[in-house]
Amino acid sequence: MATVEQRVKPQLQAKTVLAANGRIVIPAAIRAELGFKPGETLVMEVHEGKLRVESFDARLAQIQDELLQIFGPERSLSDELIAERRAEALHEQEESDHEREAMLERVRKAS
Secondary structure, three states, X not given: OOXXXXXXXXXXXXXXXXXXXXXXXXOHHHHHHHOOOOOOOEEEEEEOOEXXXXXXXXXXXXXXXXXXXXXXXXXXXXXXXHHHHHHHHHHHHHHHHHHHHHHHHHXXXXX
């Protein structure tokens, strides 16, 4: 029978110092465990009084997965947005054309 220590992966912990300029160093073992690479963009947030750090790419993938669960693979929000923008642009063009025609008509009457 496995003991508790054998079943639960120990947490990786480290102590670091906050520099005067606000910088901290993430120890190499933690960077390796999290897969952080030099120059990678990280996302930080305070959650329940604790600082959470994760890669931007990991956060983006998580959000994409959540949206896929909500909307399903057959729905494209970007296509919907593009269609809305095109409809708005067409409406604005029609309004502009109408205003131009009205202005030309006023100029004709004034002449």
